[in-house]
Amino acid sequence: MSPAPARRPSLRRRLLGFLLIPVAILLVLDILLTYGVALGYSNHVHDRDLGNDALTLAKMMGNEQLGGELTPQARFLLQYDPNGNGYFSIVSRQRGFIAGNDRLPPATRIPAVGAPPELFDIRMDGHQLRAVTLSTMTGGHPGDTLVITVAETLSDRHAQARSILYLAILTQSLLIVCVLSLVWFGVTHGLRVLDPLTRRLARRNHELTPIGGPDVPQEILPLTRTIDALFARLRGMLALHDRFIADAAHQLRTPLTGLSLHVERALADPDPSNVHDALTHIRRLNQRAARTTAQLLALTRAQAPSTDTVEHLPLELTRLIPEAVMQRVHEALAAGVDLGYQGPEQALSITGHAASLHDLLDNLIDNCIRYAGRGSTVTVSLQARPDGGANLVVEDNGPGVPPELLPRLSERFFRAPGSSEEGSGLGLAIVQRIAERHHAEVIYQLGEEHGLCVEVRFPAPRIRDDTATAHETPPAR
The missing domain is CATH 1.10.287.130 (Signal transduction histidine kinase, dimerisation/phosphotransfer (DHp) domain)
Structure with a gap:
């Protein structure tokens, strides 16, 4: 059973993923933040009401007509809570516990008479309570002080916070749906800007002209x-x-x-x-x-476009050039040509491609052997330049060419008039193309003995990122 083909990547899915996933995360964070804000608001409102209840009870207990006692009606209203969530206690410093729940834990710090109510948290019967306490003077017992504490559970606060959250989720969900719809619509229709480019490419047959245009995003x-x-x-x-x-x-x-x-x-x-x-x-x-x-x-x-410069490696010309000359000695002797080499003793390197440089030197030597004639001398020399580059010179003492024809020697199929030797007229054109690939300059000039002198000026070797020294050797011929 062949495996299922992998799903092709989609730009639309990628864009929607980058947009929808952060929106979903923001929605979750927004829910948490909304619930926190709603709970804080609910706590603020209930704390204010709790303080007002304590102040109302304090005014009631300070009424001189009541004499510091609760009427049966007031006691019923304070103790009555349909949810069973309300607690209070009234404690006299002189008479002790007066009313309320005697198990209600007292506050750790009791405020002075006339001071604002103090809010604090306590636990009773396994429930977390929010309480407020204050001190007041009683009307019927001069010199007596009452400590009034009112408390309630947190269930109403959380219920109110949840109600606010549900309302916010409803409205925000509608907003999120609208936003996601706009995102989907925007991504889908925004990608249609590529349609003109797609249609333009579809109408092409075998054209290789540029596809760019003013409508390209x-x-x-x-x-x-x-x-x-x-x-x-x-x-x-x-x-x-x-x-x-x-x-x-x-x-x-x-x-x-x-x-x-x-x-x-x-x-x-x-x-x-x-x-x-x-x-x-x-x-x-x-x-x-x-x-x-x-x-x-x-x-x-030699004319093919260079794909990359990684194929150009450090080459030691003082080793590569003599080896290439030695391979042509027997052919030169058979043609009656004295082929020799002159070069420096110290190492001389450039950056290049060994096989291409071997072809370059082969064509220069072959050109001399063919057109210099029997009994001639061909000298291949290597010279170092002050800027770190190298000069490769191939010179013969043959008949040479007229000075006005020197600029045309690198043209394809060009052969000097009057030559009796057969040739394709491509050798020096190949030399020119290989030199250009190595950023080198080829100079044609007359030799010292009426022959032809071809000088190839190579630039200084480029500095590579790696410190390894690699040397290419020419292929065996």
């Missing part, structure tokens, strides 16, 4: 800019692909046509000498086509 501009940058890279890759096809067609047309002619020649005349001559030409044209294809692929790799 500011919040998704980073996304559209990233997509536009991706489209730009794709356009570059497609242009590179088209250019490669055009270059291949341009360069392979001549050797393929020659191959076809020599095959027809061999088939038309089966004479062994003619067949041998045709096969010789076929082999030469095949080698030319193979080299042209390799050069086209190398140029395509």
